[in-house]
Amino acid sequence: MLYRKMPKNGDKLSILGFGAMRLPVREDRSIDEPRATKQLRYAIDRGVNYVDTAWPYHMGASEPFLGRALADGYREKVRLATKLPTWMVNSREDMDRFLNAQLERLDTDHIDYYMVHGLTGGSWDKMKGFGVTEFLGSAKADGRIINSGFSFHGRGVDFAGIVDDYDWDFCQIQYNFLDEKNQAGTEGLEYAASKGLGVIVMEPLRGGNLADPVPAEVQEIWDEAPVKRSPAEWALRWIWNRPEVTVVLSGMNEESHIEENLRIADEGEPQSLTVTELQLVGRVERKYREIMKAGCTGCRYCMPCPASVDIPGCLEIYNNLYMFRKEMESKMMYATRLAGIVSADDEPHFASQCIKCGKCVDACPQHLPIPDFLEEVVRDLEGADLRARVETAKRMFVRK
Structure with a gap:
């Protein structure tokens, strides 16, 4: 296992982190605790020392599970990370209530890496209004949290402002070779690192979609490489190639995937890919773009929409549906993200709200027929069961 230092505190963290969002489950969708515990402890025994969870994961069951799974001395072997559920906070008092509940659920007296969850520009303003900076300072002072950070799911244009607005220790961003210009992107990665923040990367495989199934035309490009690697290895090595990255989280739930990721993490040195290998990944990225139904780059010039449609969000999930062919997963993601359940304004942003005013078409640098695409989003992702x-989704993100 390779390790990288957290810039501000010198913590040596395993470059592979264990994400507890997609643990193995039984037929009733409850966590398969014996199997998940064995998997987690095996990874820790092999050198993984960063474990990430959050309040809503597994319908609220992830944190209590980790409280049990990290018994028998395993808690002392890891840095534990969890997050304040911003969408459920309505006062300064709520913040202490959630943190204290999380300490109990995780059966610990402190959180090593505590994040304000899923920030956007709007939700950060809301949380500041409730006193989140005072809360973080107080919780660090009394030892309930050790390091403060935030996870980000907003617009790239808002990222630097959040970085600069508080003395953060670290941040967590979505990053992979398809998301260089999406959300924080490469620009955000480099900016956070330049400010001395550790960077935790989530969704390195886009929920596993960059590993399996792989479109045949993409696999043909991977097969051209002189050094044979699995798609998962290419994707992980591409991220670890960036020296700005501290930890890459993987939601591992298959023993074979854990074994593969551990092996790859023995070789994930920064700047270890050749120019030719990076060019190969670039070709794969462009091929995925060709497969996409809508050529949206996520630039958000089309926003704000007069009808409150989250146009880039709708098109991102629509593209994922056709790139990765996971219909139920895409439909559930659409319902969760676009219903306003975890957004700052608590308002829906569905494609069906489109009034065909045409403002988005005029603003789009790609000149996409956005209203036409939104009609297809409604057809493919809404439906009678929306x-x-x-x-x-609401049941997944409510207080337990």
Whole structure:
């Protein structure tokens, strides 16, 4: 296992982190605790020392599971990370209530890496209004949290402002070879590192989609490489190639995937890929773009929409549906992200709200027929069961 230092505190963290969002489950969707515990402890025994969870993962069951799984001395072997659920906070008092509950659920007296969860520009302003900076300072002073950070799911244009607005220790961003210009992107990665923040990367495989299934035309490009690697290895090595990255999280739930990721993490040195190898990954990225139904780059020039449609969000999930062919997963993601359940304004942003005013078409640098694409989003991702999916999502993100 390779390790990299957290810039501000010198912590030596394993470059592979264990994400507890996608643990193995039984038929009833509850966590398969014996199997998950064995997997987690095996990874820790092999050198993984960063474990990440959050309040809503596994319908609220992830944190309590980790409290049990990290018994028998395993808690002392890892740095534990979890997050303040911003969408459920309505006062300064809520912050202490959630943190204290998380300490109990995780059966620990401190959180090593505590994040303000899923920030956007709007939700950061909301949390500041509630006193989150005072909360973080107080919780660090009394030892309930050791390092303060934030996870980010907003617009790239808002990222630097959040970085600069508080003395953060670290941040967590979505990053992979398809997301260089999406959300924080490469620009955000480099900016955070330049400010001395450790950077934790989530979704390195886009929820596993960059590893399996791989479109045949993409696999043909991977097969051209002189050094044979799996798609998962290419994707992980591409991220670890960046020296700005501290830890890459993987939501591992198959023993074979854990074994593979551990092996790859023995070789994930920064700047270890050749120019030719990086060019190969670039060709794969462009091929994925060709497969996409809509050529949206996520630049957000089309926003804000007069009808409150989250146009880039709709098109991102629509593209994922056709790139990765996971219909139920895409539909559930659409319901969760676009219903306003975890957004700062608590308002829906569905494609079906489009009024065809045409402002987005005029603003789009790619000159995309956005209203036409939104009609296809409605056809493929909404449907009669949308309300049921929204209600399921709400149950996932409510206080337990």
